Amino acid sequence: MTGTTGRVALVTGASSGIGAATARxxxxxGMRVVVNYLSSSKAAEEVVADIEAAGGQAMAVQADVREVAAVDNMVGQVxxxxxxxxxLVHNALIPYAxxxxxxxxxxxxxxKLDAEMHAAFAVTKAVLPAMTEQGWGRMIFISTGLSRRPRENMIALGTSKAALEQFGRYLAQELGPQGITVNIVAAGPVEDTRMARMTDVFDEEHKRRQVAATPLGRLAHPADVAQAVAFYAGEDNAFMTGTTAAVNGGMTMY
Structure with a gap:
């Protein structure tokens, strides 16, 4: 196998936003991509159709990543x-208050903490045997800058993502000897996502303040996050594990 051509990539929550951009x-x-979705079958099939129209390979598979049996069934199908x-790109957004x-x-x-970690645990357990057998693997967990920089009313999301990030670092330490890297992509505010469309919580004034606080002068697009994920997923990332890439235009620097 040359490079990552032909590798199988599972992207959870891939029917829209960051997940869809990453899948594409x-x-x-050159990867064969599994477009996981919870309920948006039409949107997931559209992502698959886009990929196939561009000459790629993809399949849409429904599974609630919070349920071990559903995850195991999905990975079995793949x-x-x-x-x-x-x-593995674990991107699925677990609802939160x-x-x-x-x-x-x-x-x-x-x-939220339980569901966040249960999902990460389930998908990691399901894909790990094949990675171990191959002696090669890439795991990328999608997080948020809120895990380190608190913001009003976001305690449930920020706390659960902080737990997810530490989970990823422990995996990186344990799985490195088996040729498996584990990294985090911590996105800042991202346009064209479900979270960005929560207008009852994040109005235009809120968005304006976020842009003003970003040195690069705009919010992220899903494709910006996908680029960081793709680096971590590829052969070029041979010696980075347990790291966090902050994709936020400089809004938070660490």
Whole structure:
């Protein structure tokens, strides 16, 4: 196998936004891409159609990544069709409450933490045997700058993503000897995503302040995040693991 051509990449939550942009880019770079989705079958099939129209290979597979049986079934389908997954991009957005700690219940905070980590645990467990057998693997977890820089009413998302990032670092330490890298892409505010469309929470004035706080003068597009993911997913990334790429135009620097 030359480079990543022919590698199987599983992108969770890939029917729109960052996931869809990532699926298209990885396919353009020669990977066979699994477009995972929860409920948007039409959108997922459109991503597959776009990839195939451009000469790539893709399949759409439905699975709720919070459910172990569903994840195992999905990976089994991929294994039967294409073989083992070599690249995991865990992007699926787990729902969360947008409110202050004072107004939040434990079910809202603890539920988000549990669902976030359960999903990451399930997809990682499912793809790991094939990566171990291949002696090669790339895992990329999509996070947010809110894991390090708090913002009003975002405690559920920021806390759960901080846990996800530390999970990724522990995996990087353990799996490095097996030829598997694990990295984080921490996105700043991104246009054209479900989160960006929450107009009841993030109005135009909020967006204007975010742009003003960004040295590069705009918010990220899904393609900006996909570019960072694609680097981590490829052969060029031979010696970076346990790292975090901040894709935020300089809004937060660390």
């Amino acid at each position: 880019l990885l396919a353009a770079r 294994q039967a069709a294409w073989g083992g997954v070599g690249v 947008v409110k202050s700690f004072q107004d939040m219940t434990w079910e809202e905070l603890g539920g």
